[in-house]
Amino acid sequence: MVITQPANPRRYALTGGRVWDSTNSCLRAGLAVQVEAGTIVGVYPPEQAPSDVEMVDVGGLSLLPGLIDVHVHSEDWHGPLYLACGVTTVRDTGCALEEVLQRRRRWSTPGALAPRLVCCGPMLNGPGPALLPMGVVVRTADEARLEVDRLVEAGVDQIKLYARLDWPCFMAALERAKQHGKYTIAHLQDFGDARQAILAGVDEIEHLSGCAEALWPERHAEGQHWRRLWPDLPAERMDALVALIIERRTWMAVTRGVWYKIGTVWDPRHLDHPQLRYAPVSLRSWWAKVYPADVSAELRLEWIRALAAMQVFTASLVEGGARIIAGSDAPFVNLVPGFSLHDELQLLVDCGMRPAQALDAATRLAAEALGLSGAVGTIEPGKEADLLLIDGDPGQDIRALARIQRVLRAGVWHEPGHLLAQAETQPDTAAQRLQRRISDLY
Numbered sequence: 001m002v003i004t005q006p007a008n009p010r011r012y013a014l015t016g017g018r019v020w021d022s023t024n025s026c027l028r029a030g031l032a033v034q035v036e037a038g039t040i041v042g043v044y045p046p047e048q049a050p051s052d053v054e055m056v057d058v059g060g061l062s063l064l065p066g067l068i069d070v071h072v073h074s075e076d077w078h079g080p081l082y083l084a085c086g087v088t089t090v091r092d093t094g095c096a097l098e099e100v101l102q103r104r105r106r107w108s109t110p111g112a113l114a115p116r117l118v119c120c121g122p123m124l125n126g127p128g129p130a131l132l133p134m135g136v137v138v139r140t141a142d143e144a145r146l147e148v149d150r151l152v153e154a155g156v157d158q159i160k161l162y163a164r165l166d167w168p169c170f171m172a173a174l175e176r177a178k179q180h181g182k183y184t185i186a187h188l189q190d191f192g193d194a195r196q197a198i199l200a201g202v203d204e205i206e207h208l209s210g211c212a213e214a215l216w217p218e219r220h221a222e223g224q225h226w227r228r229l230w231p232d233l234p235a236e237r238m239d240a241l242v243a244l245i246i247e248r249r250t251w252m253a254v255t256r257g258v259w260y261k262i263g264t265v266w267d268p269r270h271l272d273h274p275q276l277r278y279a280p281v282s283l284r285s286w287w288a289k290v291y292p293a294d295v296s297a298e299l300r301l302e303w304i305r306a307l308a309a310m311q312v313f314t315a316s317l318v319e320g321g322a323r324i325i326a327g328s329d330a331p332f333v334n335l336v337p338g339f340s341l342h343d344e345l346q347l348l349v350d351c352g353m354r355p356a357q358a359l360d361a362a363t364r365l366a367a368e369a370l371g372l373s374g375a376v377g378t379i380e381p382g383k384e385a386d387l388l389l390i391d392g393d394p395g396q397d398i399r400a401l402a403r404i405q406r407v408l409r410a411g412v413w414h415e416p417g418h419l420l421a422q423a424e425t426q427p428d429t430a431a432q433r434l435q436r437r438i439s440d441l442y
Helices: 076-084 097-107 139-154 167-179 193-201 211-215 217-221 236-248 256-263 276-280 282-291 297-320 338-350 354-359 364-371 400-404 416-430
Strands: 011-015 018-021 028-029 032-036 039-046 056-059 060-067 067-070 086-092 116-119 124-126 135-137 160-163 184-187 203-207 249-255 323-325 389-392 404-409 411-416
Touching: 011 236, 011 411, 018 211, 018 276, 067 338, 067 364, 076 086, 076 097, 076 404, 076 416, 097 116, 097 139, 124 139, 135 236, 139 160, 139 167, 160 167, 167 184, 167 193, 193 236, 211 217, 211 236, 236 297, 236 323, 256 297, 256 338, 297 323, 297 338, 338 354, 338 400, 354 364, 389 400, 400 404, 411 416
Parallel strands: 011 056, 018 060, 067 086, 086 116, 124 135, 124 160, 160 184, 184 203, 203 249, 249 323
Antiparallel strands: 011 032, 018 028, 032 039, 060 389, 389 404, 404 411
């Protein structure tokens, strides 16, 4: 399909396609989208277009808002991959502070081959096996408060509380973040559970973490691993927890894809997937070392049972109308940036979401959770022109996201094939600096 790009890239209107209506979760024909200096300035019937605006016919393609991945660990080489897959905004949920702040500045430069970046800086963690420098260890409530102050002063967008943070430190960091007016996200594990965190006022929970522990607090107190807590879902407790999540309007970044890839790491289909040509050899080596494929039959069954129960729990969240947002956790095991969000949306559909709901989780709702509702997430006047031109209707079949024809990032046009060609050369040249956000193995 030939699409003629505008002669004047700063002022034009897209016409001849169908425009995603986020209010009604459907495509609408008979509308033009006018872009000026990277911003949407009008959505109207084509006959109402000003006479001096160039009309660009998109030939029946669907116009969607750019996608948002709310859970990534960014690297410079990820940028073209995200754009090629229509991901125009990401949130980095754990990275060395100065590194991610510098990347946020670079990726915000007009014309950068990268998405907009929201960041948390390093995660606040407790003592134990370190994930440095993607995390920072605090041992007392005072240290937790001082670290939140430091991150806020440095300019992070949100605050992340991580798995080994004990409860006094968790509460101290949460309360100090609230004093600063900062949104908080939590990956729970060793100490508090999801019920406790929600009642304490945390804004968002990652990975369904702490949910199994909230269903079985007595078993959690005995030290039983969270993966073994999932398979036995007590109906009354599950219904009560889902009701609390909905009542408190807690955001849930389910990140089903990362659990699926870890839980089925033994599946040979992951190892020869064509997406992997975009991943550096060093990253694939790290995956193989930290998540070896020679998994025992017992552990396979344990993961299969846990994944099935987590799918049931997610389906209950979907059915109840919980606020689910889409995050992929790339580049953890076998998750290639950009493609990983497409996979996540398909997995959410497998959990009972309609395709249109999954799109909402990666556009309008994700923008709200990231504090960007005034800038992105829908196709409306005043929003940035982060737009996708797609052959098909992802609101009916989420697989249509694989047929992106053009990506507009702040009104600048990008062709996915060119971006992927560039991305394919980067794994061989990606700088492996001393500071890593995952571990010194990668």
